[in-house]
Amino acid sequence: MNYVIRKLxxxxxxLWAALTLNFIIPRLLPGNPVDILLAKLQQRGGSITEETRKSYSILLGGDDTQPILAQYWTYLVNIFQGDLGVSISYFPAKVTDVIGASMPWTVILVGVSTIIAALLGILLGALVGWKPGTWLxxxxxxxxxxxxVPYFWLALVLVYILSRGLGLFPGQGGYNVVLDPGFNGPFILSAIEHAILPAxxxxxxxxxxxLxxxxxxxVSTLSEDYVLTARAKGLPDRWILRNYAARNAVLPSVAGFAISLGFVVSGSVVTEQVFSYPGIGSRLLAAVTNNDYALMQGVFLYITIAVLAANLLVDLLYSLVDPRTRARG
Structure with a gap:
C-alpha cells in the first residue's frame, strides 16, 4: 500500500509540473492567438476595440490583460472543468471537440499497430535470442x-508499391468520403482498408x-545461474524458454511497451501527414502551422496525461510481475 501511495x-x-510547463511554454513563443484572430477579423472589415480583444481573449480560454498568476489560476480551473478554449485552426470549434473527433482514429491506428509490433518483436526476439548465432x-x-529508414520515406515507398503500383490499398485518407461515418459495415470496412498502409x-x-x-x-538472461541450473536439472527447453528465460527477459520490454502506449495519443505526425489520415497528429501539425496555442496546449495535455497514466499503470503492474521493485520503491 505504501508503494502505491508513493507512486500516486x-x-x-x-502532472502538476507538466500542467505548469504546458501553461508557460506557449506564452514564451512569439505571436499571440488573440492577435491572430483580430488580424483575421480586421482583414474581413471588422472593427477592433478593447472590448473585442478582451472578448476574444476570454473565448480562447483566458484574459491576457490579467496578471500572470491570475491567468495561471484561470488556466487550472478551466482544465479541471474540461474547458481547453477555442481552436483558431477550426474556429469556432472547441479544442475538446477537435481532439475528441480525431482521437479515436489515432488510438485505433497507432494503438493496434504498436501492440502488433510489440508482440511480434518480443516473440521473434525471444526465438532469436534463444539460439544466437543461427540463421535467425x-x-x-x-x-x-x-x-x-526515415518514416516518411518508408511511407512513400509503401504508397508507391502497394497503392500506386499494385493498387491493393488506398493511398490516403481515413475512409471513403462518399460513405456516411458511423458504426455500419461499409464505413468500418473502408476505415480498415485505409488504415492498412499507415499501420x-x-x-x-x-x-x-x-526484436x-x-x-x-x-542472450543476457541465458547466462544467469537459474537458467543454467534449470538446464542442469534436465528441464525441457520449452519450459526453460517460457518460464525462466523469456519471463525475466521481457521485463524491460514491459516498461517500454507502457511508454509506447502512452505516446499512442500523440500519434505519428509524419505518417498521418503522408497518408492524410484524420488523426491527432494532423491536428497537431495544423495547430503548429496556424499558431493555434489552445489546440497545441490541449494536444500536449492529452499526451502528458496518457504518458503518465501508462507509466503509472506499468509501475503498478511491474510490482506484481517483479515483487523486488516494491522493496526498491
Whole structure:
C-alpha cells in the first residue's frame, strides 16, 4: 500500500509540473492567438476595440490583460472543468471537440499497430535470442535497417508499391468520403482498408527495436545461474524458454511497451501527414502551422496525461510481475 501511495504522489507532482510547463511554454513563443484572430477579423472589415480583444481573449480560454498568476489560476480551473478554449485552426470549434473527433482514429491506428509490433518483436526476439548465432540472427540487421529508414520515406515507398503500383490499398485518407461515418459495415470496412498502409508503416518501422531489445535481454538472461541450473536439472527447453528465460527477459520490454502506449495519443505526425489520415497528429501539425496555442496546449495535455497514466499503470503492474521493485520503491 505504501508503494502505491508513493507512486500516486510522485505522478501527481509530475502532472502538476507538466500542467505548469504546458501553461508557460506557449506564452514564451512569439505571436499571440488573440492577435491572430483580430488580424483575421480586421482583414474581413471588422472593427477592433478593447472590448473585442478582451472578448476574444476570454473565448480562447483566458484574459491576457490579467496578471500572470491570475491567468495561471484561470488556466487550472478551466482544465479541471474540461474547458481547453477555442481552436483558431477550426474556429469556432472547441479544442475538446477537435481532439475528441480525431482521437479515436489515432488510438485505433497507432494503438493496434504498436501492440502488433510489440508482440511480434518480443516473440521473434525471444526465438532469436534463444539460439544466437543461427540463421535467425539475420533477422536482426534486416529489421534494424528498416527501423533506421526515415518514416516518411518508408511511407512513400509503401504508397508507391502497394497503392500506386499494385493498387491493393488506398493511398490516403481515413475512409471513403462518399460513405456516411458511423458504426455500419461499409464505413468500418473502408476505415480498415485505409488504415492498412499507415499501420504497416508503423509496424515495419518499430519492429526492429522490439526484436533487438528482446534478443539482447534473452542472450543476457541465458547466462544467469537459474537458467543454467534449470538446464542442469534436465528441464525441457520449452519450459526453460517460457518460464525462466523469456519471463525475466521481457521485463524491460514491459516498461517500454507502457511508454509506447502512452505516446499512442500523440500519434505519428509524419505518417498521418503522408497518408492524410484524420488523426491527432494532423491536428497537431495544423495547430503548429496556424499558431493555434489552445489546440497545441490541449494536444500536449492529452499526451502528458496518457504518458503518465501508462507509466503509472506499468509501475503498478511491474510490482506484481517483479515483487523486488516494491522493496526498491
Amino acid at each position: 504522489g510522485f505522478y501527481a507532482a509530475a 540472427d539475420s533477422l536482426v540487421p534486416a529489421t534494424t535497417l528498416l527501423a533506421a 504497416l508503416t508503423i509496424v515495419i518501422a518499430s519492429l526492429g527495436g522490439w 533487438l531489445g528482446m534478443r539482447n535481454m534473452m
